[in-house]
Amino acid sequence: MTVSPTDPHDENAPKENWWLRALIGLMLLALMAWAYYMLDLGRYVDRQQIGAHLTVLRLWRAEAGILGMIEFAAAGVAFIVLNVPCALIVLAAAALYGALGGIFLGVLSLNIATILIYLIGRHFGRAAVMRVFGRAMHPVERHFSNRGLISVIHLRLLFFALPPVNWFLAVMNLRLRDLALGTLIGSLPKIVVYAWLGDVLIDKLAYHPDQLHWYSPEVLTPMLAGIVLSLLLRVVDRFWISPRAEQA
Numbered sequence: 001m002t003v004s005p006t007d008p009h010d011e012n013a014p015k016e017n018w019w020l021r022a023l024i025g026l027m028l029l030a031l032m033a034w035a036y037y038m039l040d041l042g043r044y045v046d047r048q049q050i051g052a053h054l055t056v057l058r059l060w061r062a063e064a065g066i067l068g069m070i071e072f073a074a075a076g077v078a079f080i081v082l083n084v085p086c087a088l089i090v091l092a093a094a095a096l097y098g099a100l101g102g103i104f105l106g107v108l109s110l111n112i113a114t115i116l117i118y119l120i121g122r123h124f125g126r127a128a129v130m131r132v133f134g135r136a137m138h139p140v141e142r143h144f145s146n147r148g149l150i151s152v153i154h155l156r157l158l159f160f161a162l163p164p165v166n167w168f169l170a171v172m173n174l175r176l177r178d179l180a181l182g183t184l185i186g187s188l189p190k191i192v193v194y195a196w197l198g199d200v201l202i203d204k205l206a207y208h209p210d211q212l213h214w215y216s217p218e219v220l221t222p223m224l225a226g227i228v229l230s231l232l233l234r235v236v237d238r239f240w241i242s243p244r245a246e247q248a
Contacts, residue, residue: 091194
């Protein structure tokens with residue numbers, strides 16, 4: 001009996017697939033290394049260059065005033081819609097506008113982007129998802145229909161604003177009010193932590209890298225706060241959010 005190349009009983013198929021994946025991975029690494037050196041991307045991560053870029057951006061912030069915050073928020077919304085992680089937006093906002101500014105701009109950008117993603121998903125993505133997954137989506141739909149707000153808070157606490165979560169929620173059977181309020185409540189704790197990190201770490205990294213150590217208060221305190229926050233979120237999720245979601 002002749003065995004086709006895709007036959008699962010073919011002993012050589014897994015090995016060939018493994019080598020193919022390894023080859024593709026090496027090619028991607030080589031392409032990334034080539035782009036890094038040919039495009040001189042190292043200049044963007046050099047500490048002196050980080051300080052220079054940060055100085056330029058802060059001069060722009062001072063000149064732009066309130067209009068600069070509006071422009072930053074608009075750019076943040078666009079980046080989140082384009083699947084740039086929200087954590088990077090919050091870090092950048094805090095580096096320019098301080099911790100409170102980072103919290104404000106992070107909350108504003110994420111919630112506006114969430115609404116836009118919701119509208120895009122409802123009008124262009126939901127029908128396609130339902131066609132592909134069909135009946136498999138019905139239990140998930142019922143879950144979100146009955147427990148919308150709690151489910152959104154649950155996901156935001158656990159996964160924050162990862163791009164897949166944003167688009168997953170956009171095609172669920174959710175009311176916009178539940179999505180917006182759940183995102184506001186569930187994402188706020190981690191936005192606070194990222195804003196704190198952005199306010200402290202980026203400034204040190206740009207201007208005083210020699211003072212930056214893993215045991216320095218600027219690094220250790222946010223790290224410990226993040227660990228404590230994660231543990232608290234797990235406790236809240238286990239003893240408060242999940243039981244209520246199951247009872248709903």
